[in-house]
Amino acid sequence: MTGFLDLYSEKDTFLHRLDPRVKLLAVALISVLAFILTELLYLVVLLCFILLLLVLARSSYGKAFFALKFVVRFMILITLLWPLFDRSGAPVLFSIGPLDITEPAVWRGATSAVRVGCFATLWYILMFTTSQRDLVRALVKLGLRFDYGLALAISFRFIPTFGLTIESIKDAQRARALELDKGSILRRSRNYVSILVPTIVYALRTADTLALTLQSRAYGAFSNRTYLREIRMRASDYVAMTVVVLILLLPALAKYIYGVQI
Amino acid sequence: MIPRPDADSEDRVIFLRDAKFTYESGVEALKGVTLVIDKGEYLAVVGGNGSGKTTLAKHLNGLLRPTGGQVLVMGVQASTRTVAELARVVGYVFQNPDHQLFCRTVHDEVSFGPANIGLDGPEVKRRADRAIAVMNLSDIRDRPPLSLTLGLRRRVSIASVIAMEPQVLVLDEPTTGLDAREADELMAIIRRLNDEGTTIVLITHEMKLVAEHANRVVVMMDGKVVLDSDTRGAFSDLGLLRRSKLLPPPVTQLAHRLSQIGVSKDILTPQELVFELTRGDDQ
Ligand SMILES: Nc1ncnc2c1ncn2[C@@H]1O[C@H](COP(=O)(O)OP(=O)(O)OP(=O)(O)O)[C@@H](O)[C@H]1O
Ligand SMILES: [Mg+2]
Numbered sequence: 001m002t003g004f005l006d007l008y009s010e011k012d013t014f015l016h017r018l019d020p021r022v023k024l025l026a027v028a029l030i031s032v033l034a035f036i037l038t039e040l041l042y043l044v045v046l047l048c049f050i051l052l053l054l055v056l057a058r059s060s061y062g063k064a065f066f067a068l069k070f071v072v073r074f075m076i077l078i079t080l081l082w083p084l085f086d087r088s089g090a091p092v093l094f095s096i097g098p099l100d101i102t103e104p105a106v107w108r109g110a111t112s113a114v115r116v117g118c119f120a121t122l123w124y125i126l127m128f129t130t131s132q133r134d135l136v137r138a139l140v141k142l143g144l145r146f147d148y149g150l151a152l153a154i155s156f157r158f159i160p161t162f163g164l165t166i167e168s169i170k171d172a173q174r175a176r177a178l179e180l181d182k183g184s185i186l187r188r189s190r191n192y193v194s195i196l197v198p199t200i201v202y203a204l205r206t207a208d209t210l211a212l213t214l215q216s217r218a219y220g221a222f223s224n225r226t227y228l229r230e231i232r233m234r235a236s237d238y239v240a241m242t243v244v245v246l247i248l249l250l251p252a253l254a255k256y257i258y259g260v261q262i
Numbered sequence: 263m264i265p266r267p268d269a270d271s272e273d274r275v276i277f278l279r280d281a282k283f284t285y286e287s288g289v290e291a292l293k294g295v296t297l298v299i300d301k302g303e304y305l306a307v308v309g310g311n312g313s314g315k316t317t318l319a320k321h322l323n324g325l326l327r328p329t330g331g332q333v334l335v336m337g338v339q340a341s342t343r344t345v346a347e348l349a350r351v352v353g354y355v356f357q358n359p360d361h362q363l364f365c366r367t368v369h370d371e372v373s374f375g376p377a378n379i380g381l382d383g384p385e386v387k388r389r390a391d392r393a394i395a396v397m398n399l400s401d402i403r404d405r406p407p408l409s410l411t412l413g414l415r416r417r418v419s420i421a422s423v424i425a426m427e428p429q430v431l432v433l434d435e436p437t438t439g440l441d442a443r444e445a446d447e448l449m450a451i452i453r454r455l456n457d458e459g460t461t462i463v464l465i466t467h468e469m470k471l472v473a474e475h476a477n478r479v480v481v482m483m484d485g486k487v488v489l490d491s492d493t494r495g496a497f498s499d500l501g502l503l504r505r506s507k508l509l510p511p512p513v514t515q516l517a518h519r520l521s522q523i524g525v526s527k528d529i530l531t532p533q534e535l536v537f538e539l540t541r542g543d544d545q
Contacts, residue, residue, distance in 0.1 A: 169362070172358075173362060174345045174349075175423070176426070177345075177346040177350070177375055177426065179344070194364050
């Protein structure tokens, strides 16, 4: 329950060093590319490229496995379900009762699955290689209001703590012989109140303390605050940005200007 | 540390045999703990931060299951029982009372545990009333527990556990955040519970509490029990205590300093020191 949002691990790879704004741009542009591509073959090539990035990000096996498990499950689900709902086209491969499974639908299912795989893996790479602090800083740099950015950073920061507290609350009630998944529905929902109330009280108390802490550190005293660590684009960041733009631009030009089927 | 072979198994309420526990994160929090707790004991578990005290305590009522070795509660494998079943025998009071309080009145809060173990209405009420009386909460039985002071909230949370009338009561740092008077009152109540036959397992950092109340001390260090002795014996080895990041109570430290002039090193309370010093004058 905890830890799943803490995907980031401190490493020294070019993906970790990249300006977080460039990484956000890359996620956006490569996602657009995955939308533009319609041929399964090219999408698979793109997915391979993204998986290569995942390897280059040197993410730990545990985390990569955890992430890919979800992605792969989702992809399989899409591949299997798509032909059931999309029955257009011919030839019909086979029929299950009234359902006709057509060949184009199977291909479309696989294509969508690979596309979704691309999106999801991209996001995982971003989360693996960018600390939440950098991510928030990038968003603020891109024009997000600082207080919203701070709120976002604080929520990220408190999710694991919150998870641990909920675990502890559950244990404390179990020590009073609470059995969460036993009894009627009514009984069960009443049982959950014993977890919910302490959790809400804890959240409110934490928020209160946090507000005081921020104020006592002069939060909001000046509107134009300075930053300890500025993020700045370096030459390598511009190179990476150019590469990313080209990765989208070239296939897009080929498709829309020259009419190449990709 | 070796389980006493002469201990009658009837008296043996808890028996850990080479219990090991590793958290999912890979932290090895217990590295083979063997511990026998007899009925009616007042046992203090001490040790530095992260030495594994809480992890050990959570094994006593099944909140954690050993990843190696065995835990027996009343002679039965704890692993074959649910937490709810073990809760009738081993009461566990969490460090933070706010992790359990949720009812509208103190009385409701205290009734929660007995109701969960399936007792009928009159018996739930009898036990709740008794627990409220034991913890001196009768005046505030209809107040909302969440709006009480920390000292009272802690007492309510203890009442809500002893209302299940467990034979063993585990208290994790029960005096943190309490002022001296509240702490003294609480310790006096726990003392009384022990006199009435409840086995007490007290987890604490405060060596003064240990010296004044416990009759046996288990020192933990780095997931292992490094000392298991009666309270007097525990404070005689300053070196071991220091390695376990512990200090005996000031009066015992003073006694150690005064040992050149013949004061015995196993002094636990100021009264004993005064006695020792005045006796020295007589000679
Ligand atoms: N939920 C958990 N997940 C992973 N590791 C944990 C967890 N709880 C405790 N640990 C680790 O297990 C070790 C023992 O922790 P434990 O809480 O038992 O120590 P403790 O003696 O109770 O310390 P304290 O005096 O701080 O309460 C520590 O290294 C701690 O970091
Ligand atoms: Mg602890």
